[in-house]
Amino acid sequence: MILEQTVEQIQDFIYNNKICVVTNSKCMPGTTFLASMRTYLDYVPTHNFMVIPGYNTKNHAPYYGEEAFSYMIVTLYEKKFDYAIYIDDDCFISNMSALIEEFKKFMNSGKCLAGVQDGTVICHRNHSQIFVNAFISFWNIKNLKINKFLEERNKLVNFTFNYEEFKHDINTELYQELKSNAKESTIRIKEYRDNTYKKEVPYASIVRNDPNNPVEPHQIPYSTDDDKVKSNAEPYYATEQALVIATGKPIYYMFGTDLYDPSEETEEVDIDNSGLTSVVMTSAEHIPFAYHTWFSRMYTKWPQSQIQLYHTKRINSIIKNI
DSSP states (O other): OOOOOOHHHHHHHHHHTTEEEEEEEOOOTTSSHHHHHHTTGGGSOGGGEEEEEOSOOSSOOOOOHHHHHHHHHHHHHHTTOOEEEEEOTTEEESOHHHHHHHHHHHHHHTOSEEEEESEEEETTEESOSSSEEEEEEEEEOTTOOHHHHHHHHHHSGGGOOOHHHHHHHSOHHHHHHHHHHHHHHHHHHHHHHHHHTOSOOHHHHHHHHOTTOSSOSSOOTTOOOTTTOSSOSOTTHHHHHHHHHHHTOOEEEOEEEEOOOGGGOSTTOSSOOSSOSEEEEOTTTOOEEEEEOOOGGGOOSSOOSHHHHHHHHHHHHHHHHO
16 A cells, blocks of 8 residues: 655655656757656755756757766766656656655665666567666665776776676676566566456557557567667666676666556547556556656657657647546
């Protein structure tokens, strides 16, 4: 059971535990940035919030991917924060009390990082089963040896992830623990989908059959490319790799999958029910607390194409109804 907490209680928890809530955005009008922040910013003390600029600054080009997360870790370490809660600018928080309860489990686990696997649990993310897509993620920097982290990061050529190098560099016992935990997480989430949805989400058919899929045509839903390619899909896997090796700690896998309700499969739904949007839930009670819409680059107040119109309407259905 999740106990509802007041805004003040959550603010105190974030402040007292030296947590910084972080996002990364271009901060442009007409994007999802402000709508996302409105779902959680009231709960965050002013000095416990940071925006990593996804736009040109006076001294630096935009921060994205690996560079953004390494910048976050180093900056928060220097500012003496112990933890980070990262929220993408197209991720929307529906239940802050549930998020905090899941964060407490992460804290108690002592693990270095938490997030939703980037393979095997979301129908259109068929990449790493071990590493996470960081759209919502928790980061433990409390006992991080920053020089060790930077040393591991700097070993990587152009700061890119290489799966073969990772297997070579990591402690064998830790690697096996990661593999085992990732597999168990995949099984639990598949069981949830099978028991709750009882059928394949509609978007899985597009993932499998559409040769014109603008992201990656002809994927196998819920698959993984670990062990098949050297450099995986997201550049920030390199940050995660350096953090795991530097801390010697495994990853905490959040309970996340496709948003879908087969009972609402009708033309008159109020919320995106295609299975494209992802939902993140508490690990035990399966209470939703975050929704990630994907394709936010297609979101605009002034759609110029059918695909922009489709994704804008779909994302607005999440913003208005969560």
